[in-house]
Amino acid sequence: MTTLTIPLSRIEGHARVVINLAGERVLSAHFQATELRGFEHFVQGAPAEQMPIIVPRICGVCSTAHHLAAVKALENLAGVTVPPKAVCIRELMMLGQVIQNQATSLFLFTMPDLPGQAGVPSLFHLGEVHSKIAPRALAVRRAGTQLITLAGGQFIHPVRAVVGGVSGGIAPRAAAEMRASLNQALTRASFLVDAYWDLFEGLHDRIGTLGDDSPTYYLAAIDRGHAYYGDRLRVMAPDGSVQAAFPPCDYAEHLTDVPIEGSYSDGTLYQGELVRANSLARLNIDPHPTTPMARAYTERFWQEWGYPAHAILLFDVARGIELVYAIERAIELLEQDLDGDDLWVGCTLRDGQGCGLIEAPRGPLIHHYEVQGGLVTSARFVIPTQHNMLAIERALLVAARRYVSSAGISLELERAVGRVVRAFDPCIACATH
Amino acid sequence: MNQTSSAQSDSTAVATPTFAVLQLSGCSGCEVSLLNADVWASQQELVYMPLVLSAEDLPPVDTLLVSGAVYSDDDLHRLQQTAHRARRVVAVGTCALSGGVANLGNRESARRVFLDDTSRRHLPRLLPQLRPVDAVVSVDLYLPGCPPTPRLFEAALKLGEPFEPAKTVCQDCGRIKTRDRPDRLARHSGVAIDPEVCLINQGYLCIGSSTRGGCGAPCTRAGHPCVGCRGPSNGFISRSADEWFAAIKRVFERMTAISREQIDAELRSPGLSLFVFQFADYAGAPRDIEKVL
Ligand code: SF4
Numbered sequence A: 001m002t003t004l005t006i007p008l009s010r011i012e013g014h015a016r017v018v019i020n021l022a023g024e025r026v027l028s029a030h031f032q033a034t035e036l037r038g039f040e041h042f043v044q045g046a047p048a049e050q051m052p053i054i055v056p057r058i059c060g061v062c063s064t065a066h067h068l069a070a071v072k073a074l075e076n077l078a079g080v081t082v083p084p085k086a087v088c089i090r091e092l093m094m095l096g097q098v099i100q101n102q103a104t105s106l107f108l109f110t111m112p113d114l115p116g117q118a119g120v121p122s123l124f125h126l127g128e129v130h131s132k133i134a135p136r137a138l139a140v141r142r143a144g145t146q147l148i149t150l151a152g153g154q155f156i157h158p159v160r161a162v163v164g165g166v167s168g169g170i171a172p173r174a175a176a177e178m179r180a181s182l183n184q185a186l187t188r189a190s191f192l193v194d195a196y197w198d199l200f201e202g203l204h205d206r207i208g209t210l211g212d213d214s215p216t217y218y219l220a221a222i223d224r225g226h227a228y229y230g231d232r233l234r235v236m237a238p239d240g241s242v243q244a245a246f247p248p249c250d251y252a253e254h255l256t257d258v259p260i261e262g263s264y265s266d267g268t269l270y271q272g273e274l275v276r277a278n279s280l281a282r283l284n285i286d287p288h289p290t291t292p293m294a295r296a297y298t299e300r301f302w303q304e305w306g307y308p309a310h311a312i313l314l315f316d317v318a319r320g321i322e323l324v325y326a327i328e329r330a331i332e333l334l335e336q337d338l339d340g341d342d343l344w345v346g347c348t349l350r351d352g353q354g355c356g357l358i359e360a361p362r363g364p365l366i367h368h369y370e371v372q373g374g375l376v377t378s379a380r381f382v383i384p385t386q387h388n389m390l391a392i393e394r395a396l397l398v399a400a401r402r403y404v405s406s407a408g409i410s411l412e413l414e415r416a417v418g419r420v421v422r423a424f425d426p427c428i429a430c431a432t433h
Numbered sequence B: 001m002n003q004t005s006s007a008q009s010d011s012t013a014v015a016t017p018t019f020a021v022l023q024l025s026g027c028s029g030c031e032v033s034l035l036n037a038d039v040w041a042s043q044q045e046l047v048y049m050p051l052v053l054s055a056e057d058l059p060p061v062d063t064l065l066v067s068g069a070v071y072s073d074d075d076l077h078r079l080q081q082t083a084h085r086a087r088r089v090v091a092v093g094t095c096a097l098s099g100g101v102a103n104l105g106n107r108e109s110a111r112r113v114f115l116d117d118t119s120r121r122h123l124p125r126l127l128p129q130l131r132p133v134d135a136v137v138s139v140d141l142y143l144p145g146c147p148p149t150p151r152l153f154e155a156a157l158k159l160g161e162p163f164e165p166a167k168t169v170c171q172d173c174g175r176i177k178t179r180d181r182p183d184r185l186a187r188h189s190g191v192a193i194d195p196e197v198c199l200i201n202q203g204y205l206c207i208g209s210s211t212r213g214g215c216g217a218p219c220t221r222a223g224h225p226c227v228g229c230r231g232p233s234n235g236f237i238s239r240s241a242d243e244w245f246a247a248i249k250r251v252f253e254r255m256t257a258i259s260r261e262q263i264d265a266e267l268r269s270p271g272l273s274l275f276v277f278q279f280a281d282y283a284g285a286p287r288d289i290e291k292v293l
């Protein structure tokens, strides 16, 4: 048996791909997370009210999602209903998160894979023809950070969501400034998404596939008009039919945790079957974004690739549509009154259990806490990247079979491995936590 | 960003300064902040940063930014293997400086769970104790913060004006301290926070008074007490955690009417987020204040 170990870059965190071969036969493909910090262990004993401050540090790329999942879990425990303005400010935090994340994933992580015969090492190596791309991409992600800071306080690890609401509003002047900068970001984002789309089609022509893996289940926590602040998990079957939605507290009835050998991350099965989360899952489940530019892009997307779409690399283009949507939607929300006294209701944190759900950039994120005497006695983090782990492994197997033959191992294999993994935009710090 | 690699550049030209990023056990938040800094259009050339650049190995480099704590045998190995290739080593973020949030995992109960797990023996193992970067290699510059602001990265790469932090977060914050001495904590009250008045006067245990300034106090401005992610202010850097802790308590005793016992219980509660940043395990040797941004 031959074992190929392929290191990975341009993803969040430390991971590698291991492919086992017997001659020209691909036996197995593994996606292994090689880091661990152990949040589920060390938050035991922490005061429950500190969780929204501690858990964003699980991941600096999707910190806002953890901040909000923590607050929602404690609110579920306290039985408190959050005022509508506070929900709106929290949604703005999430939109900032989505802008920052999708811009990072699209331009810094995957765009270098697209040009030429072999791609380039980084966004900064795209060359003269594409010299406008890097500065614009960085400016768009910065607009996302700016929105997180405005809505969430601190710029990477937000603090503003508190149990029962938010600790402060957004003044009309600050909102107007943010809208102006988002309008600029929108122009840049649509330029970038168009450029991405062109290069992506070039890649498609060159390699002749966008992924040959068969359909799976899809999972997303989105409600109409609340793309990233849903309260239920929705599921689509491989044939495109929509399954029953379920609340976060029922996760254990639907999602099973599967340890992965040689990895610090577990994987997830939905009712015993493979499942995918992240951008394409959301787009399949909610195929008509409400904002004008995102809608136009989506129509083009369905026209070119059909509905529902299953090819793995389409996760990337779907992320571009979401980038545009998040900017447009944030501009809409910032038109509303987001200031005043009705941002926060008082409550008491009693003992018991609570589950909080948020649609993070990589899919549904659930925090499940047990609290006694104000201290956390157990914490479970149900992580979006884990939902995709087994789907990534199967997609890698399919790709490996394409590029290993009697003629040998194609040079394209290592590039294909990178493309498949990046399409899922895995976050290893989250997956292992 | 200069796109020609230094190896290819004309040997008569002044070499472009290079930098690299080594990521140990952390959350990538430090890198996300770096991506927001104005360093990408500059003459500094990035030669290694797996998060955004596919490159085989870390070459000899002018400035090595190290983020994250030394938590696994793999972290230790990579740090020892690469630090000597750099002219300057910069420790980036609270994890690299003092362990940061993962330092909570140094509690005995938490460690036992990790170390007992042998099912994943092909993976990097956690060390018996988490260490800051300067416990392993010598550090030329420290960038405190969780994460450090983009401005600090610019200063570390010698771009723009030199950076002068405010002494404490209180100076950055600008809320006014009054004579009101609250007799209870305000937690979960739902009472709107006055944007002009010090949070301690409103019943919150904010530790901005002993925390290093320079962040612009984004948290307190958003109505949340400072949890001290910038670490100790100059006066406390080389003192013991206990002295620092006593100073924080004195502030609360002076400014509130909450009993000494309750303040003590609040601050000492296990894993309180203050501990995440402020009372972590330092390298032992006192740090040179001049090296801390
Ligand atoms: S210092 Fe903070 S932002 Fe940086 S890696 Fe550690 S937890 Fe993340």
Ligand code: SF4
Binding pocket: A154, B146, B169, B208, B211, B212, B215, B216, B217, B218, B219, B220, B225, B226, B227, B228, B229, B230, B231
């Ligand atoms: S206010 Fe305190 S917790 Fe917030 S960024 Fe500044 S030092 Fe860190």
